[in-house]
Amino acid sequence: MKALVAVKRVVDYNVKVRAKADGSDVELNNVKMAINPFCEIAVEEAVRLKEAGTVSEVVVVSVGEKSSQEQIRTALALGADRGIHVEVEGRPEPLEIAKLLKGVVDKEQPQLVILGKQSIDGDNNQTGQMLGALANMGQGTFASEIKVDGDSLQVIREVDGGLQTLKLTLPAIVTTDLRLNEPRYASLPNIMKAKKKPLEVTNPAELGVEVKSHVTQLGVAPPPERAAGIKVEDVAQLVDKLKNEAKVIS
């Protein structure tokens, strides 16, 4: 069984994101980039399924600029077998990414597609669901545990107040939640091997997709800075401030 995993290049989770001085966008110059954390979990899950003998090949795909190949290489170092880079300039919207992934799905015919539930840059949480609709596949989103059972897939999802268990018919789509697994580190021998693994580069035209833009970003602004705290003299003053300034008690 073949698994397809999508990974996205985003600003490193630990980097403090800043707005550009003119407020037009987020500052991306000289900022450390990494695989989106949820996508990293998706890669780990596919590799574990391969190690367990359930999956025979793990194909990793990324949609983005040429630099996205760094993240594909990382995924290959984690254990994926080959990579596909769909080269696109700029930042395509979730629907466009889903269409491009649909093109790859048509070509690769995977039984299982694993994606992160959302990327930490756009926070859209749309791509997996849209791909499910476009490819006409069942989907298990926010998975915290998955189990392949013959030609079906059991997905445990984290929902408000508990867990929900679903049974999906393969081929199917899974989007990962944080507790699905703890991704491994890339070992140096595997990083070296990954350099020699095949990485195919394609583009929207080859996949028969015309990338369009439906949303225009008008501006980006940092949250207002918090005012410094103050020290009150006594309880009476505290109560007075809470009542009349903060207006949190009446």
Added chain:
Amino acid sequence: MNLAKPPQAIAAALSALLGRERFLTDSQSLQHYGRDWTRFAAPAPSGVLLPNTIGEIQAIVGLARQNGVKLVPSGGRTGLSGGAMATNGELVLSLERVRKISPVNQAGRSVTCEAGAITAQIQQAAAKEGLMYPVDFASSGSSQIGGNIATNAGGIQVIRYGMTRDWVTGLKVVTGTGELLELNQGLIKNNTGLDFRHLFIGSEGILGVIVEATLALTDPPRNPRVMVLGVRSMAALMQVLASCQAQLSILAFEFFSDLALEKVTAEHSIQPPLQERYPFYALVEFESTSATAETRALEVVEACIAKGWVADAVLSQSESQRRSLWRLREDISETIAQWTPYKNDISTTVQQAPELLRSVDALVSQHYPDLEVVWYGHIGDGNLHLNILKPDGVSVGDFQDRCKGVSAHLFAAVQELRGSISAEHGVGLLKKEFLRFSRTESEIELMRGIKAQFDPDGIFNPGKVFDP
């Protein structure tokens, strides 16, 4: 606890100077401020003083001198040698309210701060201006700069940036006479006789109290990345160190033993970084400024694997992974604290480090075949931390007595290699009786003479480092 009371005369004067809120004598405060991170002695100060200004500190020293009362200067109290312990009715002179950080001086690449400033806050102030204060260690979120200087703190990036001593360009200190000295005033060049600044760095509070410091700042490293390597022997580890130093821009080279890794991964429920277990691990941090730098790092490690020195290795792929890998090393001390370990902080020249580890290992297995021993340290600096864990069911006192019995053997081994019995933790109370293994009697006598010059009445931190 022995609740000593400060003498009546000074108590009244201190109350007048500091008020009730900044002159504490309740038992909880005495416990809290009277000890550092060590647990071998009971705290018993007679009061805690919280001055707001350097002027108040001078007044306190004047009062202490008049009344023959002893003072223990106190910072973040994260020390590991009992240097900030008050066990004998002293007054704790806490610097925690004297903590102003002045704006970073961009042209001079420096920052001036009062002694109570938290190390991490100084680092953050520098980072805001695109600069870095590079002395860093696990306790930087609680430790204060005055204490860092008084112990000449080292930490995890000494191999690249040196010790605290290398970054102090100016000091203000109040001596045992209450006099305020301004030492070196932040100058880079100043060849005008004996430099007292360096006497106060690492003085552990026995000459006076540091009240302000000017620190040099530098550029932060670009794109630091971390590798963790599984290594089969100490000899191999030293070969890896040599290869990395020759070919990479190294920021840190740390090591820890398998038991250290086992304890940390169990405590935090995390996966070990490598698929299999190895006797030792090296954590190497390097600057990866380009794709070529990364390739070179990979080639260096590949060569080490080919030679059989390294069995397996991982490389951080993101800032989160870099931090997680660092935690494997940085969390050791805190993790093993629950076993109230017998700790040692010994050093030798880098080239003799494997020999030191071998001879100490032999000693430990001879005397403690039944006990768990955790090794870690700054191997790139020749600095090893030996930790013997207390087994369940043995009292702390019995365990410490048993360990102390072997200290003399251990320090003799250090002496033989002309190493140090305290590489970065200082002497304080804990190592005092062993000081002669690293320093001669005549050197210690000279230290006494120097103390008498700065603190003629012996009011500052009595009984620390050496006996009066």
